[in-house]
Amino acid sequence: MIPVAVIGKGGVGRAVVAALLRSQSRAQARGVNLFVNAIAGHDGIAVSREGWPEASLVKFAAGAGDWRDLTGVRVCTSHAELVAAIGAVTRPGQIVVDVSAAESAAWHLDWLRRGWHVVTANKKPLTASRESYEAIMAASRQVDGPRHRHEATCGAGLPIISTIADLLAAGDEIQEISAAASGTLGFVFSACQAGRTFAAAVAEAKLRGYTEPEPRDDLSGKDVARKALILARLLGWSMELSDIPVDDLVPKSLQSGSVENFLAGLPTASGYIDERVSAAAKNGQVLRYLATVGPAGITVGLREVPRESPLGGLAGTENMFVVRSRYYDSAPLVIRGPGAGATVTAVGILSDIFRIINL
Known part of the structure; x- marks a missing residue:
């Protein structure tokens, strides 16, 4: 089982959860079980070691009801509380998806150092100082270490980052x-x-x-x-x-x-x-x-x-x-x-997740 934590519970975050649900049959056919173990925003986080029932996630993804209807909701007002909450329910292979608009460069580096893969549509971590960018890239280049992928930062679901990386x-x-x-x-x-x-x-x-x-x-x-x-x-x-x-x-x-x-x-x-x-x-x-x-x-x-x-x-x-x-x-x-758009951005996120797990 590969856990995915989604940071950002707005339209793109909901679209990512919907895309993960749609991809379940494909992943399971290849022996991979992706599941959402955390959903976080600026005002709190919901966590679950085993994930939530599909019906609950479908409701969240559709924007029906309040996200607090999910079980495992807790107050989360700092990065330390965020990582503690995810850390309490994590498993090997943890993937963190950042679809927030936060100045989260330091967060990305911390997640990588914890061994968590990072997938992001948030441009701010990659356009912070050059020193910060190089630290993130270095942390994601370790052999058998966590990966940092950011296809959705430039063209939403368009394969521009991966295409240029492959050409190089x-x-x-x-x-x-x-x-x-x-x-x-x-x-x-x-x-x-x-x-x-x-x-x-x-x-x-x-x-x-x-x-x-x-x-x-x-x-x-x-x-x-x-x-x-x-x-x-x-x-x-x-x-x-x-x-x-x-x-x-x-x-x-x-x-x-x-x-x-x-x-x-x-x-x-x-x-x-x-x-x-x-x-x-x-x-x-x-x-x-x-x-x-x-x-x-x-x-x-x-x-x-x-x-x-x-x-x-x-x-x-x-x-x-x-x-x-x-x-x-x-x-x-x-x-x-x-x-642009939540659905196509989620496509870019999902393609990066699949690359990380070689699906």
């Missing part, structure tokens, strides 16, 4: 990665391309649930910068998040204040972006918010691309990663698909 292992040399890596900004600029104003597109994205509760978190570009840094560090680059110049799309006059005031003021303050959309269209171009990791370093910001290009053809919340390498030069390797 095969002796390829990555020359450049260009990525439309924000589903939110992809939707916004697709809507602008179709004739919506930037302000109207942002408002619609928020209404559809594509943005964070605070839309400026998406528009600042910092999330895309984190993804670019993760890719650069995978290539062996020694950089910090603060080294990356980011094109912040939040007008200076709206950097502070309530979300309501931000949305109300955006039509007046963002006309310059609408002008850029129009200017690009006159030249047969469209705007995409891109991260580029290449010979010139890392750039993150709004760029014009040909309307008929692969990046120009993106629609809605699609992500795309274009990889140019020694093997894939004249015809780059393109990975495209939905790059």
